[in-house]
Amino acid sequence: MSKKKHADGKPAAEPAEDKKMAEEKKTEEKKPESNPTVKVAEAPKAFENSMLVDGHVVTFEPGDTILTASLRTGIHIPTLCYLEGFSATGSCRFCVVEVEGRPALVPSCTYPAEPGLKVQTHSARVVEARRTIIGLLLADHPGDCLACVRSDSCRLQELAAELDVRQRRSYTARPHHELDTASPSIVRETSKCVLCGKCIRVCEDVQGVSAIGFIGRGAETIVGTVFNQGMNVSSCINCGQCTLVCPTGALHEQRDLTRVVAALRDPTKTVVVQHAPSVSVSIGELAGLPPGIDADGPMVTALRRLGFKYVFDTSFSADLTIMEEASEFVHRVSHGGILPMFTSCSPAWIKFVETFYPEFMHNLSTCKSPQAMMGAVIKTYWAKRMDIKPEDVFSVSIMPCTAKKFEAARPEMGRDGVRDVDAVLTTRELARLLKQHNLNLRDLEPTVPDSPFGERSTAGKIFGASGGVMEAALRTAYSMITGEEAKNLDFVEVRGLSGIKEYRINVAGIDVGVAVANSLSNARKILEQIKNGRSDLHFVEIMSCPGGCVGGGGQPLAPSRSDIKIRLDKLYDIDKSESANHRLSHLNQEVKKLYDEFLGTPLGPMSHELLHTHYHARPVAR
Amino acid sequence: MDVSTDTANSAEIQSVLARYPDATEDQLITLLQEVQDACGYLSRDAILSIGRHIDMPASRIYGVATFYNQFRFYPLGRVHIQICRGTACHVKGSKAVLDTLQGELGVGANQTTRDGVFSFEELACIGACGLAPAIMVNGELRAKVTPESIPGLLKEYREKVEAV
Numbered sequence: 001m002s003k004k005k006h007a008d009g010k011p012a013a014e015p016a017e018d019k020k021m022a023e024e025k026k027t028e029e030k031k032p033e034s035n036p037t038v039k040v041a042e043a044p045k046a047f048e049n050s051m052l053v054d055g056h057v058v059t060f061e062p063g064d065t066i067l068t069a070s071l072r073t074g075i076h077i078p079t080l081c082y083l084e085g086f087s088a089t090g091s092c093r094f095c096v097v098e099v100e101g102r103p104a105l106v107p108s109c110t111y112p113a114e115p116g117l118k119v120q121t122h123s124a125r126v127v128e129a130r131r132t133i134i135g136l137l138l139a140d141h142p143g144d145c146l147a148c149v150r151s152d153s154c155r156l157q158e159l160a161a162e163l164d165v166r167q168r169r170s171y172t173a174r175p176h177h178e179l180d181t182a183s184p185s186i187v188r189e190t191s192k193c194v195l196c197g198k199c200i201r202v203c204e205d206v207q208g209v210s211a212i213g214f215i216g217r218g219a220e221t222i223v224g225t226v227f228n229q230g231m232n233v234s235s236c237i238n239c240g241q242c243t244l245v246c247p248t249g250a251l252h253e254q255r256d257l258t259r260v261v262a263a264l265r266d267p268t269k270t271v272v273v274q275h276a277p278s279v280s281v282s283i284g285e286l287a288g289l290p291p292g293i294d295a296d297g298p299m300v301t302a303l304r305r306l307g308f309k310y311v312f313d314t315s316f317s318a319d320l321t322i323m324e325e326a327s328e329f330v331h332r333v334s335h336g337g338i339l340p341m342f343t344s345c346s347p348a349w350i351k352f353v354e355t356f357y358p359e360f361m362h363n364l365s366t367c368k369s370p371q372a373m374m375g376a377v378i379k380t381y382w383a384k385r386m387d388i389k390p391e392d393v394f395s396v397s398i399m400p401c402t403a404k405k406f407e408a409a410r411p412e413m414g415r416d417g418v419r420d421v422d423a424v425l426t427t428r429e430l431a432r433l434l435k436q437h438n439l440n441l442r443d444l445e446p447t448v449p450d451s452p453f454g455e456r457s458t459a460g461k462i463f464g465a466s467g468g469v470m471e472a473a474l475r476t477a478y479s480m481i482t483g484e485e486a487k488n489l490d491f492v493e494v495r496g497l498s499g500i501k502e503y504r505i506n507v508a509g510i511d512v513g514v515a516v517a518n519s520l521s522n523a524r525k526i527l528e529q530i531k532n533g534r535s536d537l538h539f540v541e542i543m544s545c546p547g548g549c550v551g552g553g554g555q556p557l558a559p560s561r562s563d564i565k566i567r568l569d570k571l572y573d574i575d576k577s578e579s580a581n582h583r584l585s586h587l588n589q590e591v592k593k594l595y596d597e598f599l600g601t602p603l604g605p606m607s608h609e610l611l612h613t614h615y616h617a618r619p620v621a622r
Numbered sequence: 623m624d625v626s627t628d629t630a631n632s633a634e635i636q637s638v639l640a641r642y643p644d645a646t647e648d649q650l651i652t653l654l655q656e657v658q659d660a661c662g663y664l665s666r667d668a669i670l671s672i673g674r675h676i677d678m679p680a681s682r683i684y685g686v687a688t689f690y691n692q693f694r695f696y697p698l699g700r701v702h703i704q705i706c707r708g709t710a711c712h713v714k715g716s717k718a719v720l721d722t723l724q725g726e727l728g729v730g731a732n733q734t735t736r737d738g739v740f741s742f743e744e745l746a747c748i749g750a751c752g753l754a755p756a757i758m759v760n761g762e763l764r765a766k767v768t769p770e771s772i773p774g775l776l777k778e779y780r781e782k783v784e785a786v
Contacts, residue, residue: 210679217689226680227625227666235679621670621680 051117052070060113060409067095067108077121078130078159080247081196082109084560092196094133094159098123105129125155128164134165140174141248142191148249153557154193155247175220180231184409185238185402190222199223199242206546208521209352211236211622223250226621235355235622237520239348239544240402240426240553253402253554256423257433263394263422264307270388273308275299275398276376277315278464278549279427281570282400284413285563286431286558289442292566297446302439303398304447312453314397317374318472320461320594321345322585323609325469326366326476327489327602329539332552333420333510338362340515340530342536343469345369348544348553350615351499352520357527358617363540366612370463371397371404372413374453375420376610381598382452390418397421398430400464400552412613426554455590458575458583465568466518466548467494467501470541474505474514476586482508489583495572497547497565500525516541518548623693624733625669625684635668636734639675647678651749654687663694696734698739704758708747715768716755720744721767726776739780 032171046605050059053070061067066090070077086127088109096105100118105126120126137156145151156202173191180188200223204210211234215224225234242251263269280296289295303311322344328342344350344365351362353360368376377399379390397404408414408421425433434441448454459475461469478486493503499522502515513536517523523542530537545551550567551559581587599606638656642649655678656666664687673680687693705720724730726741734741750756753765759779769777 094696204679213679213681213685215685215688226669226684228684233682517696621666622673 001573021386027616032233033600040343043168047116049115051113051115051119053117053119054121056124064113065109066097066099066106066111066113066117066119069113070119072572075121076107076287077164079109080155080159080194082200083245085199087203089197089201092133092194094130094438096122096126096129098126106308116135130159131163132164134160134163135169137194138165138168139170140469141172141194143168143171148192149252149255150249150358154156154249169271177459178228180200180221180230181254182232183236183238183406184232185255185405186231186236186240186243187252187254188224188231189250190224191250192248193223194248195221196247197223198245198247198568199251200485202241202245205354206241206519206521207237207239207348207544208524209235209237209239210358212242216434229621235476235620237544238349238403238406238553239353239520241545243402243553244555244557246557250458253426254405255429256405256425257429259333260396260423260425260433267390269394270309270386270392271307271394272310272312272378272382273303273396273398274312274371274378275303275316276371276400276404276464276549277456277468277571278400278552278555278567279398279430281464281567281574282427282550282555283431284441286428287434289441291563294569294570295441297448298441299446300449301444301447302434302441305439305444306433306437308396310450312374312378312451313456313460313464314370314455315460315591316449316588317370317377317458318345318463318469319457319588319591320373320377320611321367321370321463322459322469322472322476323591323595323602324373324607325365326473326480328367329473329477330480331603333512333538338515340540343473343541343543345401345469346443346542346549347401348403349520349523349542351403351406351618352523352544353575354615355618355620355622356524360527360530361615361617364615366614368413368611368613369404370460371399371421371424371615372407373553373611375408375413377453377594377598379414379418380610381418381594384453390416393419396423396425398425398427400549400555401545403424405552416529426466427556428554431556452593455588456476457588458578460588462571462575464549465495465571466543467491467496467516467541468544468571469547470494470514470516470539472585473539473541478507479584479586481510485584489580497561497568512539513537514539514541518543518551519546520544531616554618598618626663626697627667628697629667631665632667632671634660639671639682644677645676648675650676650678650686651682651690654683658693659744661697667696694732696732696741696759697738699734699739700783701740702760703740703742704745705742706746706748706750706754706756707744707757708751708754708755710747710751711755714754714766718737718769719755719757719767719772722763722772726772739783740776 020294050057050613053075058069058073067077077095077520080094082088090107090110093107095108097108098120099106177191200213203212211223212223215222215228243253263271280294282297284295285291285292298310332339332341342364344367353364375395378395379393381391383390408424414420449612462471471494474491475486475489494516500517505512515526515537517526547564547568551564575583635657638660645653653672658664668684670680673683707716723742727735728736731744748756750763755767757764757767
């Protein structure tokens with residue numbers, strides 16, 4: 001547009017640019033007129049810490065966003081990349097809302113709650129924007145939903161259905177279609193990724209690992225490891241927290257169901273199964289039971305119905321672990337061994353030390369995990385007793401954990417080329433197997449696991465909670481040092497969801513400093529303290545996942561903190577319900593019998609060979 | 623993006639890092655640029671060394687480096703060919719030239735032949751539309767290139783560098 005034309009009919013002295021500015025000024029001045037609500041000063045007193053969302057008065061607290069305040073009030077705003085407890089990134093734009101006086105839609109997850117805001121969460125414009133976003137996400141999403149591992153639990157599918165998006169406008173394959181199956185724990189399908197970044201955030205913030213990140217730019221962006229290599233050679237510690245938050249099938253556990261089902265149908269195999277302490281308090285959530293139910297009995301029945309010949313309880317071998325670990329701790333204390341001693345039950349934690357802190361490998365207890373101990377005694381003592389060749393026993397474990405798949409595949413966990421644990425199923429995989437066989441935990445009569453590895457103390461049961469291994473070990477170590485049982489078996493100081501818990505206890509004149517951490521970013525804090533000279537700790541329990549195994553990477557998807565708390569509390573309820581005799585690992589009669597008949601004594605030669613292990617530094621790119 | 627595993631430049635990398643003893647995450651781009659200036663490209667060794675130096679996970683550094691076009695992960699060949707893929711060159715057949723080049727060299731854009739002699743990259747427009755399709759070889763403009771002329775051209779430059 002020429003200057004001349006623009007200035008038509010106006011005083012010639014006024015240049016076009018000035019005019020443009022004047023116009024802008026005018027609209028600025030106009031704004032308040034068309035939008036009386038932004039006059040904050042005149043807002044009624046009632047709006048001091050509240051706003052109007054869909055006509056409802058929503059009060060907020062400092063730090064609230066439109067989203068957090070609305071959710072708390074019960075107003076539903078759909079989200080995709082939002083992650084409870086993390087700072088919002090606002091990347092998916094799915095939670096957009098209309099704020100009166102704002103020309104553009106705003107993401108409610110990052111927009112701070114302000115007094116007197118008038119917000120519409122489902123105006124025509126908002127709903128249309130959300131439909132567009134889904135349409136665009138579907139445009140390059142592979143359409144193999146029927147075959148997808150997340151076909152019954154996909155957030156993208158759920159949102160498309162919710163918004164009644166029934167048609168694809170176009171399909172353009174994403175330029176990268178890597179299927180990364182190299183890790184024994186986690187499969188990465190980049191073609192299904194919606195780039196929400198949740199996996200990257202948990203890997204970095206919860207675990208302090210950062211094995212994955214965004215690679216590249218624009219349409220070519222993917223989530224991958226450094227140099228875009230397989231997950232197996234990355235700094236990934238296999239914890240599976242990323243699989244819990246992934247909204248689609250882009251990150252999921254490596255499936256072992258096919259191998260297990262094949263073994264169950266193979267007449268030459270004796271298929272045995274063990275189930276971890278925390279599975280019984282979470283499996284119900286996937287089987288139509290309310291949260292916080294202990295489904296141990298019905299689950300054991302279900303496992304038998306599925307065709308497992310013998311069902312063992314990993315809580316038994318948790319008691320066995322305590323015998324060895326408490327003995328090792330007492331031995332280290334009394335013989336000037338390396339302290340603090342770290343627990344070794346959490347395989348992602350072990351891999352974390354091997355990868356990031358190899359200088360602390362000698363602080364790790366040499367005890368195998370309960371899964372691995374059970375695997376070892378099944379293929380030796382039990383197989384011999386049953387007169388079955390170890391290679392004809394197919395040993396399965398049900399774990400809350402994806403890293404257990406990695407642990408079971410470690411070359412240390414077996415002998416003569418025969419693996420101790422042949423296949424590991426996560427809680428989610430077991431739920432699928434139950435569904436496939438139409439087994440409903442609600443309808444099944446409870447049964448108890450099989451001898452000789454079926455008895456458990458509740459000290460073994462609380463292994464599934466952060467602090468549980470420490471508490472179980474303290475109960476038994478106290479008895480080993482003093483020769484009598486502790487009067488109070490409740491070490492409440494080490495319980496709960498806090499990231500780091502510390503406690504000092506005096507046992508027969510020995511001052512013992514213990515620390516308990518869950519999630520590896522917290523473990524890192526303790527390791528750094530020790531590195532920098534902290535010396536008052538003697539025994540440290542680390543579990544890789546938030547809340548311990550109850551929040552494990554193989555557990556029901558997308559748990560909230562309160563879901564994890566409910567599972568954790570249930571484990572302590574079970575502990576509370578038992579008499580003192582059944583709350584101590586060293587009073588487990590089947591464990592005693594195993595030592596008498598086979599192992600000898602804790603830390604003895606047979607224990608050393610079967611129940612203890614060693615670690616390797618892992619020089620991966622990190 | 624594939625990244626060279628060559629570790630021959632570790633002295634150059636270390637001397638750059640030594641100039642920034644107190645570097646933090648904030649200096650990441652500077653470090654990437656200076657290491658690339660010193661080595662000609664960013665190797666795996668470079669990315670991992672920078673990560674250790676500023677205590678930043680390698681996955682994030684790789685993410686930043688692959689975000690920007692300015693970073694390359696392989697050394698340039700002794701003969702570096704830049705092929706114009708602008709509109710005029712495209713109309714005059716630069717796609718066929720590109721395909722021939724790729725076929726003759728056996729590597730893709732932004733890659734280097736295994737013997738280290740040739741590398742090539744695509745450019746948007748080099749402003750020589752009247753001479754389309756145009757390519758630049760080690761900074762020299764070659765006008766009106768045809769697919770048929772490519773083998774001879776490559777031979778010419780190979781002989782030139784091998785004679786040195």
